[in-house]
Amino acid sequence: MSKPTLVDANVFLRYLLVDDEEKAERCRLLFERTVAGEETLFTTPLVMAEVVWVLERYHWERGKIARNLALLLNTPHLRFEQGNILEGAVSLYAGQAIDFIDAYHAALLEERGERRLYSYDEDFDKIAELERMEP
Numbered sequence: 001m002s003k004p005t006l007v008d009a010n011v012f013l014r015y016l017l018v019d020d021e022e023k024a025e026r027c028r029l030l031f032e033r034t035v036a037g038e039e040t041l042f043t044t045p046l047v048m049a050e051v052v053w054v055l056e057r058y059h060w061e062r063g064k065i066a067r068n069l070a071l072l073l074n075t076p077h078l079r080f081e082q083g084n085i086l087e088g089a090v091s092l093y094a095g096q097a098i099d100f101i102d103a104y105h106a107a108l109l110e111e112r113g114e115r116r117l118y119s120y121d122e123d124f125d126k127i128a129e130l131e132r133m134e135p
Contacts, residue, residue, distance in 0.1 A: 013055075034078055045086055055068075073086060089107040
């Protein structure tokens with residue numbers, strides 16, 4: 001099998017939104033080949049942040065976004081850079097009224113075994129395990 005191929009946000013978005021039926025079908029077929037092991041794909045936390053941002057602009061509710069991200073994270077042969085951190089971010093995003101990027105940073109701190117951060121963003125105060133400090 002060849003090296004993994006990077007998947008950009010727009011491929012996930014066409015698949016999830018089905019706003020262009022032809023492209024959505026081609027994306028669905030790509031993901032079917034991936035699940036079958038015919039292709040290996042990978043993506044990044046920045047791509048997932050972009051996907052969340054766009055889905056929010058389409059007025060998808062937080063739970064629906066989190067459920068779909070969780071399904072993507074568990075897709076066979078679809079690899080995620082910093083997958084453990086992304087899983088934690090999706091969980092925090094689903095359970096807290098915070099931005100996905102803030103959830104990602106909180107999950108990153110947890111992964112690193114750290115709990116302190118400098119920020120003026122009071123949303124971090126919603127996460128009991130964190131200690132937000134202002135400079």
